[in-house]
Amino acid sequence: MTPDAQTPDQPSDEEAQGLLALEVELIRRAPESQIEPTLDRVRAVLDLMGSPERSFPAIHVAGTNGKSSTTAMIDSLLTAYGLRTGRFTSPHLETIRERIRLDGELIDSGRLLAAWEDLAPYIAIVEADGGRALTFFEVLTLLAFVAFADAPVSVGVIEVGLGGVWDSTNVITPPVGVVLPIGMDHMDWLGDDLATIAGQKAGIIKPGMVAVIAEQDPVVSDVLLERAAEVGAVVLREGVDFGLVDRQVAVGGQLLTLRGVGGTYEDVFLPLHGEHQARNAACALAAVEAFLGGASGALDGDAVGEGFAAVAVPGRLEVIRRTPAVILDVAHNRQGMEALVEAVFGAFTFTRLVGVVGVLSDKDAEGILSALEPLLAEVVITRSNSPRAIDPDDLGELAADIFGEDRVIVEHSLPDALERAVTAAEDSGDLAGVGVLVTGSVTVVGQARALLRSRR
Numbered sequence: 001m002t003p004d005a006q007t008p009d010q011p012s013d014e015e016a017q018g019l020l021a022l023e024v025e026l027i028r029r030a031p032e033s034q035i036e037p038t039l040d041r042v043r044a045v046l047d048l049m050g051s052p053e054r055s056f057p058a059i060h061v062a063g064t065n066g067k068s069s070t071t072a073m074i075d076s077l078l079t080a081y082g083l084r085t086g087r088f089t090s091p092h093l094e095t096i097r098e099r100i101r102l103d104g105e106l107i108d109s110g111r112l113l114a115a116w117e118d119l120a121p122y123i124a125i126v127e128a129d130g131g132r133a134l135t136f137f138e139v140l141t142l143l144a145f146v147a148f149a150d151a152p153v154s155v156g157v158i159e160v161g162l163g164g165v166w167d168s169t170n171v172i173t174p175p176v177g178v179v180l181p182i183g184m185d186h187m188d189w190l191g192d193d194l195a196t197i198a199g200q201k202a203g204i205i206k207p208g209m210v211a212v213i214a215e216q217d218p219v220v221s222d223v224l225l226e227r228a229a230e231v232g233a234v235v236l237r238e239g240v241d242f243g244l245v246d247r248q249v250a251v252g253g254q255l256l257t258l259r260g261v262g263g264t265y266e267d268v269f270l271p272l273h274g275e276h277q278a279r280n281a282a283c284a285l286a287a288v289e290a291f292l293g294g295a296s297g298a299l300d301g302d303a304v305g306e307g308f309a310a311v312a313v314p315g316r317l318e319v320i321r322r323t324p325a326v327i328l329d330v331a332h333n334r335q336g337m338e339a340l341v342e343a344v345f346g347a348f349t350f351t352r353l354v355g356v357v358g359v360l361s362d363k364d365a366e367g368i369l370s371a372l373e374p375l376l377a378e379v380v381i382t383r384s385n386s387p388r389a390i391d392p393d394d395l396g397e398l399a400a401d402i403f404g405e406d407r408v409i410v411e412h413s414l415p416d417a418l419e420r421a422v423t424a425a426e427d428s429g430d431l432a433g434v435g436v437l438v439t440g441s442v443t444v445v446g447q448a449r450a451l452l453r454s455r456r
Contacts, residue, residue, distance in 0.1 A: 011109035018113045023096060025139075032090065032137035033362065033388070035166050035189055041126055041134050042168045045142055048122045052149030056086065058156035058172050059287050062164050062201045063180025063214065065336040066280045069272065070180060071159045072104075072313045073284035077299075078155055079104055080307035081292065086148035088169070089159040090137070093315050093330075093446035100144045102151055104310075115147040137161045141168040155291070163190050165203030176291045177204050177233075178212045178283055182220045183335035188362060198223035207231040210290040214238045214283050236261060238279065242286040247278045249347055256308075258282050261289045262298030269309045273317045274343025281308060315445045317343060320452050324425045325350075325435035326418075328449055330442045332360070334367030340439065341375045351433035354425045355379040356417050358444035359395060360388040368440060369402045376437070378424050380409045382417035384443035414447055 011019060030036075046053055061071050068089045075087045085103055092098040100107040119142055127133050134142075141161070148156050158174070160167045163186070182198050190197045198220040205211045205224070211233045213224055228235045236242060245257040245264065253271035256278050257264065270281050288307075289299055315330040317340070327348075331340040344353070355376040359365040372379065381396040383389035396410035409424070411417035418438070425434040438448045 015109040015113060018116075019096075019109055022113065022116055026096070026136050029133060029139065030135040032135065032140075032161060033186075033189075034135065035137075035162050036132065036135065037166045039166065039168065039171055041132070042138050042142065042171055044126045045119070045122050045134070046145065046171060048125060049119070049146070053145040053172050055149040056153050056156050057291075058158050058174035058176075059291055060158050060160065060169065060172060060174045060177040060204050061180070061287075062160040062167075062178065062204045064183040064185050064197075064201075065331075065333070065339065066180045066214075066276060067159045069277060069313045069316055070178060070280040070284050070287075071157050073281055073308065073311050074178075074287055075101070075104055075157045076311045077284060077288045077304065077307035078157070078291075080303045080310070081288075081299075083154040084151065086144065086151060086153035086156045087159075088141070088144040088148075088156065090140070090161050091442050093442065094450050096140070099140060100147055102147070102153065107147060111147060111150075112143065115143050115150065118150075119143060119146050135168075138168040160201070160204060162186055163203070164201040166200075167204075170204055173206050174209065176210045176212065176287050177206070178214075178287050179204070179216075179224055180214045180280065180283060181335070182216060183333065184364070185333045185335075186362070194219045195223055199227075202227035205231060205233050207233065209233045210236060212236045212238075212242075212283055212286045212290060214279065236286050236290065238282060238286075242282055242289075244275075244278050244282045247275065249273075254278060254347075256281060258285050260285050260298065262293060263301075265299075265301055265304050268305055271309065271311060272313060273347040274339060275346070276339035276343065277316070315442070315449065317347070318449075320449060323431050324422060326422070326452060327435060327437050328445045329437065329439045330445045331439050332363055332368070332441050334364050334371055337368050337371035337439070341371055344375060344437070348435070349433065350435050351430060352377045352425060352428045353435050353437055354421045356414075356421045356436060356438040356444070356448065357381055357395075357399075357440040358383045358392075358414070359390050359440045360386060360443070361390050362388060363441070365390060365395060365398055366402070369399050372439070373402050376403070376407075378407045378409065378421075379403055380411055380417045380421045380424070382411045382414050382444070384414060384441060384447050386441070386443040389441070389443065414444065415451055418448060418451065 087101040097106040
């Protein structure tokens with residue numbers, strides 16, 4: 001069992017109370033799905049605290065899909081080189097501690113609460129002028145920077161929350177940035193066309209930075225390259241300067257040949273499935289090459305192999321149960337779902353797969369369901385406890401239009417939906433070839449993961 005599959009260490013009663021109080025404090029703030037076109041509040045707090053974000057260099061990761069996986073790969077590679085890392089990602093599946101990691105491990109409850117104790121008075125000062133309060137995500141970003149400075153870490157691996165220009169993580173000026181594939185998502189906040197969305201995400205590209213850019217739609221590439229030229233960033237492009245050479249399906253993942261900026265790395269085992277993860281690995285490798293050795297620095301092959309082999313990313317085609325197999329994946333937009341479907345077809349040999357799907361109201365539900373339709377024998381429509389979840393009856397009607405009524409089941413309770421899906425999968429009688437896929441939103445996957453692990 002990988003470290004990320006284990007139950008997080010249990011805090012003491014006092015720490016549990018402190019964590020609950022912190023979560024209440026965060027939840028009362030504007031949600032992370034809402035961004036404000038300003039970094040002034042975050043900068044004001046950091047300035048008062050002596051700029052903790054400047055105490056470590058960082059690699060900044062943006063894009064539409066694959067950010068958390070790529071961030072985890074970068075973290076693991078840097079750890080294999082003996083560096084102390086701080087990783088900041090979002091969202092979380094079960095606990096906010098997942099978002100802030102030191103040396104790849106969830107931040108200790110006591111350390112997180114200590115960071116909050118240090119931070120809270122400065123937030124109070126900034127908010128005392130009666131202006132708009134800091135958001136949920138702004139506070140979490142600040143918590144990460146304070147914890148990393150206190151550790152201290154050798155390098156931060158920082159995932160953008162939403163967009164780029166106005167994302168609260170964009171107060172850093174890192175030597176390396178990564179822009180993963182950009183697609184249509186969060187249109188209410190980022191814009192309703194690819195060029196506008198790309199312009200937002202291009203905001204992380206800073207003067208003098210090495211910008212690692214994944215393969216993109218030509219419209220997106222133009223925007224990113226124009227931004228890089230404007231600020232004088234060095235560009236490394238997937239398919240030009242680095243890339244995936246070969247991938248073979250292997251037990252528990254895939255075996256890769258990666259062409260880095262400084263050399264070719266063969267027989268690299270990655271314990272994640274799908275071509276999209278292999279391409280993420282190529283971007284992660286180029287980013288670490290740029291960070292450790294400049295834009296043309298080769299890495300030690302043994303360390304690269306060790307780093308990739310140790311990668312663990314919960315909720316990404318994660319097999320949480322067997323007989324029948326139950327797989328979790330946080331894909332929540334059409335682009336991500338298409339990659340998921342391709343990965344399942346390539347890595348698994350199911351004869352019957354039943355889906356458990358819940359979608360949030362700001363997502364492309366039709367695109368998600370349409371991408372899933374060729375993969376699933378049946379789909380159980382449900383919801384998480386998020387207030388943004390689409391009502392199962394409404395989502396069920398849409399699913400019936402796409403799958404046909406005879407392939408759609410509606411369950412308002414997620415536990416009931418899981419039971420119903422397992423029963424539907426087992427109806428074939430061939431337990432070796434059947435499975436259940438839980439997907440559609442991070443909240444559905446997170447709650448299902450907690451339920452299934454508690455039963456196990």
